[in-house]
Amino acid sequence: MCSTGLEGQRIYRAVNRRRWVSISVLLSLTTFFALIDVTTGVANIDIPTVISALLSPDTVNGMTRTIVWTMRLPVALTAVAVGASLGLAGAVMQTILGNPLASPYTLGVGAGAGFGASLAIVLSGAILPSAGSLLIPINAFLFALVVCMSIYAMGRIGGMSTESMILSGIAMLFLFQALQALLQYYATEGDVQAIVFWTFGNLQKTTWGKLSLIMAVLVAVTPLIMADSWRYTALMLGDEKAESLGISVEPLKVKAFVLISLLSASAVCFVGTIGFIGLAGPHIARMLSGDDQRFFLPMSSLCGAMIMALSSVISKSVIPGSVFPIGIITSIIGVPFFFVLIVYRQRSWR
Numbered sequence: 481m482c483s484t485g486l487e488g489q490r491i492y493r494a495v496n497r498r499r500w501v502s503i504s505v506l507l508s509l510t511t512f513f514a515l516i517d518v519t520t521g522v523a524n525i526d527i528p529t530v531i532s533a534l535l536s537p538d539t540v541n542g543m544t545r546t547i548v549w550t551m552r553l554p555v556a557l558t559a560v561a562v563g564a565s566l567g568l569a570g571a572v573m574q575t576i577l578g579n580p581l582a583s584p585y586t587l588g589v590g591a592g593a594g595f596g597a598s599l600a601i602v603l604s605g606a607i608l609p610s611a612g613s614l615l616i617p618i619n620a621f622l623f624a625l626v627v628c629m630s631i632y633a634m635g636r637i638g639g640m641s642t643e644s645m646i647l648s649g650i651a652m653l654f655l656f657q658a659l660q661a662l663l664q665y666y667a668t669e670g671d672v673q674a675i676v677f678w679t680f681g682n683l684q685k686t687t688w689g690k691l692s693l694i695m696a697v698l699v700a701v702t703p704l705i706m707a708d709s710w711r712y713t714a715l716m717l718g719d720e721k722a723e724s725l726g727i728s729v730e731p732l733k734v735k736a737f738v739l740i741s742l743l744s745a746s747a748v749c750f751v752g753t754i755g756f757i758g759l760a761g762p763h764i765a766r767m768l769s770g771d772d773q774r775f776f777l778p779m780s781s782l783c784g785a786m787i788m789a790l791s792s793v794i795s796k797s798v799i800p801g802s803v804f805p806i807g808i809i810t811s812i813i814g815v816p817f818f819f820v821l822i823v824y825r826q827r828s829w830r
Contacts, residue, residue: 499768506782510789555792558683561785568743586653589741594620623656628737631649677805681807710773761780
């Protein structure tokens, strides 16, 4: 083999090694922040005690076991699962739309879920008081699906162009924000408080059952997305070039939108509106992995999980004894992140 070919192989292996190292670091950081999340709260529990409670529950007292297993561990794992789902959904959405600003939040999926939950809160308060706890996540899930399918339908009308789908998503965002404001205008004072609290984003009402549903969707959808990773890589070249490589672009986008809908809706239907994660996670992952979707997709998921786990810790640390809504924390983190991202990209372009 010629020296040029050997040099190319060496560079390729070196790049892949760096990517695997990055994945390992992200996984370690996510695990660390999730562990810190379990230790943080009104009753501080040190890390050795938490590890003992996790590995050998019988070695700790009943109160510690209850705090760790019933109250904090579901919250920490839900933060990881929601972050991973939104990070992966954002990565796929940015890839198929070819736009770095695409995410479930910026294209209206979160707004649709918020309206669905708000509608359920108002209906359950006025008509079905006993069905509120079940109707809220179901309605949030359904309206998140409605938004994704509406974006795809408008994309078909516009010839599956990226511009038409992005504009449709922005239209959905403003439409459902307006509808939610209309609901709040006519709702009772108690319903308005419940709507505002839900839209802030909150992990504290998490249960093992809710976590199981979010994890089930994530575990089922991730292999389906990864199976198309090379097709997504080809799609980065543009629809026409992907078609010339034998890829059926439209069926690929249909499948992607369905999977994005499932990930986004399952992530937000229980915990409320969570911004920034589906936007920032893929950007960080792209800096570490480039556009090779075999690495970009799992890194985006891990970045989303890591940011959510860190945000969960911060939400319980801002004011001791109280918990800030995590949706506020993620949005506050997002502002300085994007200022840094803008400066970084401007310098890299010079």
